[in-house]
Amino acid sequence: MSQYLQHFLYPSSLFASKEPHLVKTILGSCVAVCLWDSKLKIGGINHYMLPNWNGNDLASPKYGNIAIDKLIDRMLFLGSKIEDLQAKVFGGGEMMQTGSSKAKIGERNIRLAMLMLEERKIPVVASSTGGRKGRKIIFFTDSGEVRHKLLDKNKD
Template sequence: MSKVETIATHFLYPSNLFVGTTHTEVTTVLGSCISVCLYDQVKKIGGINHYMLPFWNGQGLASVKFGNIAIERLIKEMYRKNCKPENMIAKIFGGANQVDFTARIGDRNAEVARDMLKEYGIRLVAHNTGGQRGRKIIFDTVSGVVRMKFVGKAKQTGGE
């Protein structure tokens, strides 16, 4: 008789992060928000965040609502599990520009992720960002695999 592995599930809400040392499938839904998925290929440990805005402005609480805080905290949590940047790979998802205005939050959110990963020496191996549609992702903390599907309808432009 073979042993059946139990896979835990976790829903990641905005302004949160998760690092799994046991087999967990982490699900989140992204619009202009970004999730950075980190995976240590040696330790087989994965971590994910879900942030809403690119930068903390220094006022109020320095929460993982902000990309620069969320990415740094995720990396530090991975370090606490003895993960090393040279063994980690990163995948970035989200960053849709779903609202017509010049702030382009989705683009700015994706840019801060790319810049910080480069700064920490963590290799970006996959990304699916931008556009006008949201995404649902499921991140497997043991394999590093991310399954993604678009959600919602693309905004129609021009014409009536």
């Protein structure tokens, strides 16, 4: 692993590089979409908190519809073709017990990712989404490999 540059991906951000990176992030109800170009062997990842930008504040990658399009644009800028991209989707856990369907942020985040990727004809080749646990993921941008671990929020 020492040949990899490391990057920690914070919520509301994205990362893509031609250089091999090991990108780590922690997800609860947030979702991370990993895009990998099988021809150029480069990857990118986002980490968004809410599904849709409502047009009020800044159009930032805090919102899934912005984060996914910005990540696709970054991959195309690095030389990828949309038909060479594949996706892996992680996160979207329901971390809080609520009765309201509007509050199901994780579920809405997952649905948005799947819908946008399908619309752009980017196949989702792997995913680990939903449930009641958080996830720690490590994305290897040169191979597209993602290692993930479920986190037990009840452990101190």
